[in-house]
Amino acid sequence: MTQIKYVAALLSLTVLFRSSVQLICKIQETFQLNGLYKKGDIMLGGIFIHTSKLTEIVLPYSFEISIFHWAQTMVFAIEEINRNPNLLPNITLGYRLYDNCNNLLIGLRATTSLISGDDEIVTDLRRQPNAVYLSNICHFAFLFQVSYYASCSCLSNRKEYPSFFRTIPSDNFQVKAMIEIIKHYRWTWIGSIATDDDYGQYAIKTFNEEVKKFGCISFSETIPKVNEKVKVLQIVNIIKQSTAKVIVVFSSEAVLLSLIKEIVNQNVTGRQWIASESWSTSAVFAVKENFHSFGGTIGIAIRSGEIPGLKPFLLQVHPNSDPNNSLLNLFWEKMFGCKLQENTNQNNETSARYIKQCTGQENLKDTQTAYSEISNLRAGYNIYKAVYAIAHSLHDLISCKSGQGPFENNSCADIKNVQPWQLLHYLKRVNFTNHLGEKVSFDENGEPPALYDIVNWQPTDDGSVKVKTIGIFDESAGPGKELKSECSKSCQPGTRKATRKGQPMCCFDCIPCAEGEISNQTDAIECIRCLTEFWSNRDRSQCVLKEIEFLSYDDAMGITLTATACFGACLSLGVLSVFLHYRNTPVVKANNSELSFLLLVSLTLCFLCALCFIGEPTYVTCMLRHVVFGVSFALCISCILVKTIVVIIAFKATLPGNNLMKWFGIAQQRGTVFILAFIQALICLMWLTTAPPFPTKNTKYQNSKVIFECDLGSVTGFSCLLGYIGLLAAICFMIAFLARNLPDNFNEAKFITFSMLIFCAVWLTFIPAYISSPGKHTVAVEIFAILASSFGVLIAIFAPKCYIILIKPELNTKKALMNRGEEFENSPQIEASSTNTTSLKISNFKECNQHKEINLSITTFV
Structure with a gap:
């Protein structure tokens, strides 16, 4: 991809695109410049200072770590953009950053190298008050700039600098902020000091003009850029002689150093200093040694911001042989x-x-140096915004749809051959909101929205000095509302004010509201508790309806249980159809076919009753689910109990002289099942009449959710229902257990014992699980117990019979049963066990098998 050139200059990140105009001048030699470089489709360039001016003697390569931090911030922003697939897809940004050695000539050489170098897009980033010179170079080279630190109001002149943009507000707004502070305190007798450069002179001129509208200027002095001891002493003497107690200073750290030292040495106190953004947050000046003279300084500061992920990036730097x-x-x-x-x-x-x-x-x-400090980023934050402003303008450029472009014949720019004026069109219209919620845009003069922090130098408990943010200046707030003074920043909705112990009421901390509480206004004193059916949103700024939870047919658990219940019902009906089809075969006849059919029907109802527990609870479903559940299982266990009794009586009936079957025939079996099931129906009727189950919204288990469930109404009624089923199961288990050693081919008791063992185990474990499971899991546990016990009964009792009927039909014959009877007659175990009783003859079995009533009562297992 053809690349494009741009340069960032002086106190700024400047973007310069080389146009189609061919520059005649070319570099005649190569300069050995220190820098940082990475190849990309589009190259961003920068020029930085790394030498320190805060020393009496400036040594070559006295490395300024904080400035290198800025360069790395630019690199971080570029790398972050490259990782974002949505901002500049299929385009990689590169960079070439140079060190200007704090020398204007070297800086100009570096800028020239960037403009005419091999890479086609270049950016220049540097911190030195020569932005005007670089802006002129860029203008004549048909390039444009986006500055992060050049605040001189002279650069707002669109006629002279039509391609200049910046992410730092103009000094005109800084002056306006200072004027608002002075008016707030009704100060009218002011002294002013400024450096002898564009930054200081333009600012002090505007400031003096504004002060004269409501007050007077006591003195207005200029600090020379070159350290002149005589001039510094003269300024200090003027400060001491003047009756003005409020002094405004527009200066950078380096130039102001000598004046600060002299004021401290001469013990000049009792002045209220107002600092410009260049030195208001200086860690060099805001120290214990200077506090006696400069304590309480009020300053205008560049708006600070956080850059997530920057610190790990800074700490991964490593020496490079490139x-x-x-x-x-x-x-x-x-x-x-x-x-x-x-x-x-x-x-x-x-x-x-x-x-x-x-x-x-x-x-x-x-x-532990300024390099790794990211808690109070100001210049670095502006660099970050500048790089993103360029990236967003490029994004808008490549997002242009053919035939809908802003240029001639509705054309779009070609990313492979972008002209400076084309990107300039998009840069003017950049408008996005960053991760901190701050709007990034430019007005008609290339200026960002004016936003400053108001800071104050305050002592700390350990004797050091802290630069504390006490207010903000927001030019967009409207006339009379720009200045906001505060010890603590306003507490946003979702938090409440908590007064700091031992400090005035104006000083407070912002405490997030607890869960279930909100504050929907700024600086709320206390949080408001949400109503029962409401809960606080994530920001704790609004009460929203709680999520209603119940076991529905839509979630995974509900779908699984529904499918399992339907499968169990189909399986029961399948077994029933097999028994109906083979109802005339010996195995079905010998297993009391009528009770078997009724048991399979009751098992089908047991499986289907689980469906009543799924879905949104209503008055009908809450009552129906427990009635169907109780009656179905009572009917099921009653059938098994009667079958168990019939097994024992049928075995006893084969013995000579035993006539029990006439007292427990078909009518008695049906009556017993009916009476046992009817008792359960009476229990359910009494429960529903006195205190029926009803739907309720439970908020006890989870504060953030409403659990929609069925309240039992009467725990006693539910306990009686389960207790009766448990009583039937226990009786059935005991009888079957006692009959488990009867001969296998006549005995179903062993498998009934096994099925009741499963049934009892499931429901005994159900009780603690039911009590400890919250919300919809309570219902899920109950459904699981229903399905597990139903499957246990179905498989244990009917699987062996289906095996003979479907897999081993040769065993499902009268002859096979007779042969097994003969085997039983010759069994030594039976002979031994019959010593004190009349021997069981096979003829008796045959005789019994001919009797219709006994034929319906005999059970056979393999």
Whole structure:
């Protein structure tokens, strides 16, 4: 992809696109410039200062770590954009950053190198008050800039600088903020000081003009850029002689250093200093030694912001042997006070200052410097916004749809051959909101929305000085509302104010509201508790209806249980159809076919009653689910109990002289099943009459949810229902257990014992699980117990019979049963067990088998 050039200058990140106009001048030599580099489809360039001006003697390569931090912030923003697939898809941003060594000529050389270098898009980022010169170069080179630190109001002149943009407000707004502070305190007698450069002179001129509208200027002095002891002493003497107690200073850290030192040395106190954004947050000035003279300083500060993920990125820096990334090595040597091996012979004078050799394995996480400090980003935050402004303008450019473009004949720009004026069109219209909710845009002068922090130098308990944000200036708030003074920032909705112990009421902390509580206004004193059926949203700013939870047919658990219940019902009906089809075969006849059919019908009802527990609870379903459940299981266990009794009586009836079957024939069996099931129906009727189950919304288990469930109404009624089923199951289990050793081919008791063992085990474990399971899981546990016990009975009792009927039909014959009877007659175990009784003859079995009533009562198992 053809690449495009841009340059960022002075106190700024400046974007310069090279147009189709061919520049005649070319570089005649190569400059050895320290820098950072990474190849990309579109290259961003920058020029940074790394030498410190806050020393009496500026040494070559006195590395400024905080400025390198800014360069790394630009690199971080570029890397973050490259990882975002939605912002610039299929386009990779690269960068070339240069060090200007705090020298204007070298800075101009670096800028020229970026403009005419091999990479086609270039950016320049640097911190030096020469933005006007670089802006002029960019203008004549048909390029444009996006500055992060050039605040001079002179750059707002659109006629002279039509392609200049910035993410820092103009000094005109800074002056306006200072004027608002002065008016607030009704100060009318003011002194002013400024540096001898564009930044200071334009600002102080505007400031003095504004003050004269309501007050007077006591003195207006200029600090020379070159340290002149005589001039500094003269300014200090004027400050001491003036009766003005409020002094405004427009200056950078480096130029102001000598004046600050002299004021402290001469013990000048009793002045209220108002600081410009260049030194209001200075960690060099806001120290214990200066507090006696400068304590209480009020300043205008660039708006701070957080950049998520920046700190880990900063701490992953490592020395690099690539000459294009030589700044990394200089940074490493400065940070750890050592010398890298590859640089040892390059500068003997410089290396002599180092006392040790770098290993390259030093850990940045062990250091505590301005480089790793990200809690109060100001200039870095502006750099971040500047890079994103460029990225968003490129995004808008490549998002243009053919035939709907803003250029001639509704055409769009070609990303492979972008012209500066084309991107300029989109940059003017950039408008997006970043991760902090701050709007990034430019007005007709290329200015961002004016927003400043108001800061104050305050002492701390340990004697140090803290630069505390006490207010904000928001130009967009409207006349009379721009200035907001505060000890603490306003508490946003979702939080409440908590007064700090031992401090005035204006100083407070913002405490998030607890769950279930909200505050829907700014600076709320207390949080409001939501009503029972409501809960706080994520921001704790609004009460919203609680989520209603019940076991529905839509969720995975409901679908699974529904499918299982339907499968069990179909399986029961399938077994019933098999028994009906083979009802005339010996196995079906010998197993009391009528009770078997009734048992299979009751099992089908047991499976289907589980469906009554799924879905939104209503008055009908709440009552129906327990009635159907209780009667179905009572009928099921009653059938099994009668079958067990019949097994014993049928066996006894084969013995000579025993005539029990006439007292427990078909009519008695039916009557017994009916009476046992009817008792359960009476229990259900009494329960529904006195205190029936009803739907209710339970909020006890989960505060954030409403559990829609069926209240039992009467725990006694539910206990009686379960207790009666348990009583029938226990009696059935005991009788079947006692009859388990009867001869197998006449005995169904062993498998009834096994089925009742499963049944009892399931329902005994159900009770603690039911009590401890909250919400819809309570219902799920009950359904699981219903299905598990139903499957246990169905499989244990009917699986062996179906096996003979369907898989081993040769055993389902009268002859086979007779042969098994003969085997039983010759069994030594039976002979031994019959010593004290009349021997069981096979003839008796045959005789019994001919009797219709006994034929219906005999059970056979393999």
